[in-house]
Every structure is written in structure tokens, then in C-alpha cells.
Amino acid sequence: MSLYKTNRTDPDKEKNGVKLEYGVNSKGEPITFLVAREGGRNIQYQKVAEQIFKPYRRQLQHGVIDPEVLEGLLAQVYAKAVVKDWSGVEDENDNPLPYNEANVVKLLTDLPVVFDAIKEVARDYNQYLMESLEAEAKN
DSSP: OOHHHHHOBOHHHHHHOEEEEEEEOTTSOEEEEEEOOSSTTOHHHHHHHHHHHGGGHHHHHHTOSOHHHHHHHHHHHHHHHTEEEEESOBOTTSOBOOOOHHHHHHHHHHOHHHHHHHHHHHHOGGGGBHHHHHHHHHO
């Protein structure tokens, strides 16, 4: 198979996201996240990351930024540019948690395991390949 066929990504999926299914909620409904790519053709990610990390550039360059602060900043970037939507998400009292930027930041900072799963998808270019999308469509 050619290099182009095995490595070409779908620009729409990179910008608008792929579905990540993450279990079921208290009502038995699927919990899903729409996850855009971290980088690649998701130019919004690059712009938002630059804006949010800019005040911390010196700390980042010298490796002295507090890891919790760094993770909080990354949660803000993901809320603005990577997590595009969700469904079935509930708060700690099993009430529906509406999708909005503040709730995304809260969820990602409160539940690092969920954040890790979302980061894994967003950083895995294989999720956004044209070839895998064509194969999925055939099945």
C-alpha cells in the first residue's frame, strides 16, 4: 500500500473530532466524547495553546512550571479546541452535565483518568486516518 494511502488523515475529523465511547452513565446511556486532534490540521488547537501557554513560556522553557498548573492549562486548551461535544456525561450526583467550556475544564481536572483517555485519542493520529475511516465505512 502506498505511503499516501496509509498516512493521509481526514481534515474534517482532525478539526471536528472522532467519537470516543467511555462506558455508560447511571441511566445506562453511552457516555461519548467528540475529540478533535491535538495538533495536525486542528489549527484551533495550536492557536489556543499559544494563547493560554504564553504567560507561562519562561516557566515552561526552564522546566519549573508546577505540574498541576500545567495540567490545568492543558485542560483549558482541550476545553476550547479538542473536546468538541459530549453526551451522556453526568456530574457527581448523577445529574446531566451540559456540554460547555467550564464543564469540560471541571471534568478534565476532576477526573484525570478520563482526561488521559481523551488525550490518548487526541494524540493518536491513527484515529484520524482516511484509510481507517474507509475501512470502517466498508464494515
